[in-house]
Amino acid sequence: MPGLEDLYREIILDHYRNPRNRGELAVPPAHRVEGFNPLCGDEIVLFVEVDDDGTVRDIKISGQGCSISQSSASMMSSAVKGRTVDEVRDLTRAFKAMMSIHESSLEKDGTEPDDDLNEVPDVKLGDLEALRGVVKFPVRIKCATLAWITLAQGLEETAST
Amino acid sequence: MPGLEDLYREIILDHYRNPRNRGELAVPPAHRVEGFNPLCGDEIVLFVEVDDDGTVRDIKISGQGCSISQSSASMMSSAVKGRTVDEVRDLTRAFKAMMSIHESSLEKDGTEPDDDLNEVPDVKLGDLEALRGVVKFPVRIKCATLAWITLAQGLEETAST
Amino acid sequence: MAMTVPDSIDVTALKRDFPLLTGATMHGQPVVYLDSASSSQKPTPVLDAMQDLYETTYANVHRGVYELGAKTTDLYEAARASAARFIGAPSPSGIVFTKNVTESFNLLAYSWGRANLSEGDVVVLSTIEHHANLVPWLMLRDERGIELRYLTMAEDFTLDLSRLDELLDGAKLLSVTAMSNVLGTLPPVRQLADAAHATGALVMVDAAQYVPHLPTDVTELGCDFLGFTGHKMLGPTGVGVLWGREELLDAMPPFQGGGEMIRDVRLDGFTPNDVPWKFEAGTPPIAEAIGLGAAIDYLTTIGMDAVRTHEMQLTGYALQTLRDRFGDSITIFGPDDVTDRGGVISFAFDGLHPHDISQVLDQHGVCVRAGHHCAKPLMRVLGVGATARASLYLYNDESDVDALADALDKSAEFFLV
Amino acid sequence: MAMTVPDSIDVTALKRDFPLLTGATMHGQPVVYLDSASSSQKPTPVLDAMQDLYETTYANVHRGVYELGAKTTDLYEAARASAARFIGAPSPSGIVFTKNVTESFNLLAYSWGRANLSEGDVVVLSTIEHHANLVPWLMLRDERGIELRYLTMAEDFTLDLSRLDELLDGAKLLSVTAMSNVLGTLPPVRQLADAAHATGALVMVDAAQYVPHLPTDVTELGCDFLGFTGHKMLGPTGVGVLWGREELLDAMPPFQGGGEMIRDVRLDGFTPNDVPWKFEAGTPPIAEAIGLGAAIDYLTTIGMDAVRTHEMQLTGYALQTLRDRFGDSITIFGPDDVTDRGGVISFAFDGLHPHDISQVLDQHGVCVRAGHHCAKPLMRVLGVGATARASLYLYNDESDVDALADALDKSAEFFLV
Numbered sequence A, B: 001m002p003g004l005e006d007l008y009r010e011i012i013l014d015h016y017r018n019p020r021n022r023g024e025l026a027v028p029p030a031h032r033v034e035g036f037n038p039l040c041g042d043e044i045v046l047f048v049e050v051d052d053d054g055t056v057r058d059i060k061i062s063g064q065g066c067s068i069s070q071s072s073a074s075m076m077s078s079a080v081k082g083r084t085v086d087e088v089r090d091l092t093r094a095f096k097a098m099m100s101i102h103e104s105s106l107e108k109d110g111t112e113p114d115d116d117l118n119e120v121p122d123v124k125l126g127d128l129e130a131l132r133g134v135v136k137f138p139v140r141i142k143c144a145t146l147a148w149i150t151l152a153q154g155l156e157e158t159a160s161t
Numbered sequence C, D: 001m002a003m004t005v006p007d008s009i010d011v012t013a014l015k016r017d018f019p020l021l022t023g024a025t026m027h028g029q030p031v032v033y034l035d036s037a038s039s040s041q042k043p044t045p046v047l048d049a050m051q052d053l054y055e056t057t058y059a060n061v062h063r064g065v066y067e068l069g070a071k072t073t074d075l076y077e078a079a080r081a082s083a084a085r086f087i088g089a090p091s092p093s094g095i096v097f098t099k100n101v102t103e104s105f106n107l108l109a110y111s112w113g114r115a116n117l118s119e120g121d122v123v124v125l126s127t128i129e130h131h132a133n134l135v136p137w138l139m140l141r142d143e144r145g146i147e148l149r150y151l152t153m154a155e156d157f158t159l160d161l162s163r164l165d166e167l168l169d170g171a172k173l174l175s176v177t178a179m180s181n182v183l184g185t186l187p188p189v190r191q192l193a194d195a196a197h198a199t200g201a202l203v204m205v206d207a208a209q210y211v212p213h214l215p216t217d218v219t220e221l222g223c224d225f226l227g228f229t230g231h232k233m234l235g236p237t238g239v240g241v242l243w244g245r246e247e248l249l250d251a252m253p254p255f256q257g258g259g260e261m262i263r264d265v266r267l268d269g270f271t272p273n274d275v276p277w278k279f280e281a282g283t284p285p286i287a288e289a290i291g292l293g294a295a296i297d298y299l300t301t302i303g304m305d306a307v308r309t310h311e312m313q314l315t316g317y318a319l320q321t322l323r324d325r326f327g328d329s330i331t332i333f334g335p336d337d338v339t340d341r342g343g344v345i346s347f348a349f350d351g352l353h354p355h356d357i358s359q360v361l362d363q364h365g366v367c368v369r370a371g372h373h374c375a376k377p378l379m380r381v382l383g384v385g386a387t388a389r390a391s392l393y394l395y396n397d398e399s400d401v402d403a404l405a406d407a408l409d410k411s412a413e414f415f416l417v
């Protein structure tokens, strides 16, 4: 039976109490994208500004959420700032892979895993590793992935405009 | 546990095997009315001709149904022919009262019985008494009342035209 | 800790009827179940009624001449009659079994709504409604261009009635909750219904949280339609009710089409059946309706007055306890006076997110709900994304409230060091 | 009497799993249950799964952070995954839980139908359909003026395909049964689906009688949507399934509105959730879906190939026995060859009305259905008002068939003296 410490690692609580990159950016040049967790009501608003050369120049976060969704967003913002969109994509894939081990074994559906996950890029997750404990609390996985899914959507939208 | 003899009295089987007043009447002067038992698919078509003085001059029956619905219709046709519409109404009420004793106790709904049944007219049911056993077989009550409900509807329609 | 108040329900004895409350554990702790507003637990007599049916009697309803079919049909129709009596409905024919109260609203919006509402017609709702009483009307608005107006919430968590007549002016329907699943607020349904009827509007009541907890009489409430849901009142999942005045149901077109709801079908058309069957297309939730009937019998034996009295006492104890122990650290969203509210207690605690509170409570065996409670517009009114919500039922007692308070202490400890 | 044929199902052992079949009596006689096409009996593992849930785990799904809520959600979603596997669906997301297959059809007609069909658009059905696959389209025709065309029945009780291409010309949807609940006929779904797709029409399959009795693979059937119902396949009442290709479901607007099916709700609009939840408004039939999952596990353990083999053998025995014993006195409405049909055997007997036959059979403990079987148009094609129907399932054996034949003898005796 996993205990609370598996979920709430010190670094998570730190990002929750002192969230990095809170705020908003001017739109444009930034792109604004919203994400919802329909189950609990959490909402996240991301502002992301991508350079012409494909680098995430800046990112800001507003919205409300629980410690897991807030700290995951905060850690994500630190991790992606200054990276290229391609690097962010790899990181997102690696993060979702970490989060989905449990989810897919849970679904017991015998179908192929998400294509995205077939080849997990060999990326260092760094601090983000602290969120690994979330997979033992399946209800909270969506909290941890909300920011990442929202970012992916935002980058897709900027790419297509 | 009621046995089959309670349901299928000799006189019922006789009316089933030799139905009275089968056929159709010219419309007009007769009025045509259809009845359905939505549960089993039985259909009855009544042709009823009412004199200017309010007497049921003639009645014919077509359609298909089980022994109970067919014999009930057959007995009904014999019972109502030559009677006034008012007499037929009393007879219908008395018949429905006989059939509903069980139905209302079944529904256990604690509500007032159908207004119609509050004062059951003191009418001799004669042969129709043979159908009393049907109340022990609640599923079949609708078979026994189909012809009567259809007739009541038909008489109402003729009255209103 | 628990002070002893005179109580007409012997909760210790009653809990024994609920296997989950006495037998189950969470993280090694006995379960303290404070989420009945989301769904209630089920007593043995309800489980037995369904088990018995399947083991001794089961067949499809309204179809078989044989005894099993006739008996199952009798049980099913007896459940309808019980449901009618339980809400003071004049006859069983006004009781339509649905799959949940959400379907009851959709039935009304699809059938009555599409037959009676066209562009510009007004439906009055409130901002404290559950999504079940919002989304079907929003869908109709998108489709038909009807106008939706909202009664708003006052400072004291009641409905603001100051603009009632204005909002009702020209309205065709008022559809409101009889008890908020977030605030516990009990809007004055009779007064609202009278006002609506005075302007010619019909009245639908969301009694999902009301019927399980208070004695209900549709005649006294003065409404035209009322919906409730089995799983929140000791019944199984899979069954709900729409009650309607019979002449209104009679005049409504069918909602779903299929077996059972027809009198005749031809390749070029069909004739619908009488109410209530007209609205029960396909094989109905047979065991579920019968289980709901058993739940109603169970509640009736205890007495809804006793249930209400018990819950008022316990709600009072809970509000007092939380305020005494947590003072300004806790914000309770709902009326203060227990005569004005039911036993759902939504709160914000110490700036902690409800998800996190609930996660700590879970470790201590305490089940509360954290989220928007399917009332997102109300969350926006309250200025929060979510609340934590503890909700009480007849099987809860002061020890459950104490366990909640103790566990809240632990979450403060954990997060605020 | 019964000849012994090699059989992969040990019915005597299996019957012990079905409390009603071994314990119940009718008029003092052991129950001979031959009405599974109307609704099947339920084995102990299915009843236990639901009982266990309520006694140890139950909470509402998709809502609670606490362990009971998470576990119940896991069980519910695992049932969805089982249902997907059982019909060869590529992913659980294409499985929408409804209350019965009738609702599956209504969902399709309301959501897909209203989004995609307008005046003059053609939907192709057949004259052998159940009302569930007729009335929703008749309602849509009345509302929208769509055109309905019907594949007709051939002399040998199969569908007449000679005009197939003509009927499909310009059609947007073909919706047909995979097995007639009256005739037992198994229409060639793959062939029909290929022909429909060739003209650009989508294909919905009524598998209410198919999924319980034959191995099912939606990819092999080649359909786009498929519906089935829990209570006919050892599952409880109150749950059905609509499977759809995910991209089609994705593009469809919601059907019912309420909790669970939304991503966000504002006073002026809402955003729907992803599939399948978009179509599951309100508290779903939780225990019922989990019970259906247990039924699927039970059937999977036995093996659907074994079920089909057993039923073909038993159907052959039944057809033979009835013909041998009653000759010209009995008329069987359905294909002769057991490879072309399932185990529902509709018949006319000696000019007796089905109601009367069934009444006598009831006295002998034999449950058959008498009526139009929710297929009134087909009754008109057959030129009867009703038929008697005996239907077989995995728990029936030759002794049941013999009991039927013996009881038919008695009804002949009783009525024809």
Ligand SMILES: Cc1ncc(COP(=O)(O)O)c(C=O)c1O
Residues within 6 Å of the ligand: C259, C281, C282, C283, C284, D037, D038, D100, D101, D102, D103, D130, D132, D133, D177, D179, D180, D181, D206, D208, D209, D229, D231, D240, D374
């Ligand atoms: C072929 C067929 N389709 C649809 C149905 C409807 O099933 P349900 O009543 O569970 O919705 C049935 C059973 O009655 C059936 O046999």
Ligand SMILES: Cc1ncc(COP(=O)(O)O)c(C=O)c1O
Residues within 6 Å of the ligand: C037, C038, C100, C101, C102, C103, C130, C132, C133, C177, C179, C180, C181, C206, C208, C209, C229, C231, C240, C374, D259, D281, D282, D283, D284
């Ligand atoms: C006030 C209110 N209305 C409607 C509902 C919807 O009930 P169900 O999900 O059973 O349809 C609920 C419960 O979730 C509720 O609390």
